[in-house]
Amino acid sequence: MKIVQLQKNKGKNWVYISPKQKLTNPLVLVFGNRFLLDDLEIYNEIKEMFPDGHVVFGSTCADIIGSSVEEESVSITAMEFEKSQFLIKTSNIINTELDSFKTGNNLIKQLPSEGLKFIYVISEGSFVNGSELTKGMNAATDNNILITGGLCGDAARFEKTLASYNEAPKEGEIVAIGFYGETLEVTFSIYGGWTPFGPERIVTKSEANVLFELDNQPALDLYKKYLGEKSKELPGAALLYPLNVKSNDEKQSIVRSILNIDEENNAVILAGDIPENSKVQLMMTHVDNIANASERAAKQALELRQNKPELALLVSCIGRKLVLDQRVEEEIEEVLNVVGTETVLSGFYSYGEIAPFHGENNCQLHNQTMTITLISE
Structure with a gap:
C-alpha cells in the first residue's frame, strides 16, 4: 500500500x-x-x-x-x-x-x-x-x-x-x-472511558432518538436539574454529560450523546435511539x-x-x-x-x-x- x-x-x-x-x-x-x-x-x-x-x-x-x-x-x-x-x-x-x-x-x-x-x-x-x-x-x-x-x-x-x-x-x-x-x-x-454516576432512571416516554420522560417526569427538566449552573450552556454542555443506556434487548450498554434540546416539548434529542423501558444514567469523564x-x-x-x-x-x-x-x-x-x-x-x-x-x-x-x-x- x-x-x-x-x-x-x-x-x-x-x-x-x-x-x-x-x-x-x-x-x-x-x-x-x-x-x-x-x-x-x-x-x-x-x-x-x-x-x-x-x-x-x-x-x-x-x-x-x-x-x-x-x-x-x-x-x-x-x-x-x-x-x-x-x-x-x-x-x-x-x-x-x-x-x-x-x-x-x-x-x-x-x-x-x-x-x-x-x-x-x-x-x-x-x-x-x-x-x-x-x-x-x-x-x-x-x-x-x-x-x-x-x-x-x-x-x-x-x-x-x-x-x-x-x-x-x-x-x-x-x-x-x-x-x-x-x-x-x-x-x-x-x-470510551466514561463513568456512570447518579441514580439510574427508566425511560418512560421516547420516540426514536427523542427522549421525553424519565420516571414519568419531563426529561429536559431532570437533565437541567442535574447540570445546575451548567444548564445555561445547553445544548453544548450536554456533550460533557452523555447518557449510559441499558436496553433489555442489548447485551451491552450504549453511550448516547445529547445533540440538542427541545424546550417546547421539554425533551432531549440524542444522536441515536433510546428505547422505552431502557435504563439510563448520566456519565462523566476526565482527560x-x-x-x-x-x-x-x-x-x-x-x-x-x-x-x-x-x-x-x-x-x-x-x-x-x-x-x-x-x-x-x-x-x-x-x-x-x-x-x-x-x-x-x-x-x-x-x-x-x-x-x-x-x-x-x-x-x-x-x-x-x-x-x-x-x-x-
Missing part, C-alpha cells in the same frame, strides 16, 4: 505531510472543516491533484492526520492498493423517501457480496438516525461483514454536515467503501480517562492481527474533544505509541462512531468512543 498525506490550513497552501509520490487509481479520503469543504475551489484543487482518484469527502468536528488534530483545515489521505480492490457506493437520505434503516440497507446491498471483506462508512450527521442506519446495514450483510466508520461533524455548531464521492460535498450524503482482497487484513476496537481509553482501544485492535497495520483510521467523538480541549492530541499520541510510527494515522472527530462492540460482528452507533480500524494488505 502506497500512502500520501497532505494538509491545507485555512488561508494557506497545501503541505505534504509524507513524501510526494505518484499514485495510480487511489482511494482519496478528504476530511475537513465544513466551511472549507463548501469551497468549490478546494474541491477543484483536490480533483486536479488526483485526476484518477476516487475522492471521498466528509466534514468533521476536527480532522486527524499523523499526530495532529486540526479544526480549520482539510486533510487528505490518498492510498494506492497493491493487492486489494475497493468499490464505492452512495445514497442520499434527503433525496429519498426511505427511512434511515432502508437507506442503510439499500446502500450496502449495492456492494457485490462476493469477496467483500470490509466496509467503511462516512455518513452525513444531521438528518440520519444512526441507530437505524446501522441496523439496516447489518441486515444487508446478515451481520457477517465488518462495518466501521462515523457520522460527519460540524464542530459544535450542529448546523449541517457534508459528504460526497467524486462530486462537491453536499448535505444528506452517505458513502460506503467496500474493500475486497484475499490478503486484506482489517481489525478494529472501540473504547486521563480519555487518553487511557484510546490506548486501550489501540491495544485491543492489535490483539488479533497477524501483520503490522499500514493504516489506522480513527473516529473519535466531539464530546471527547471538548473534554480534552487543549490536550486533544494526547489521545492521538496514545494510539500512535501503540501502533507505531510506521502506521499512517488518518481520521476525524464525529457526531457518532460506527463499529461493532469488541469481539462482535454487527455494527452499532456509538457516542463518546475512540473507534480504531487497522488495515494492511
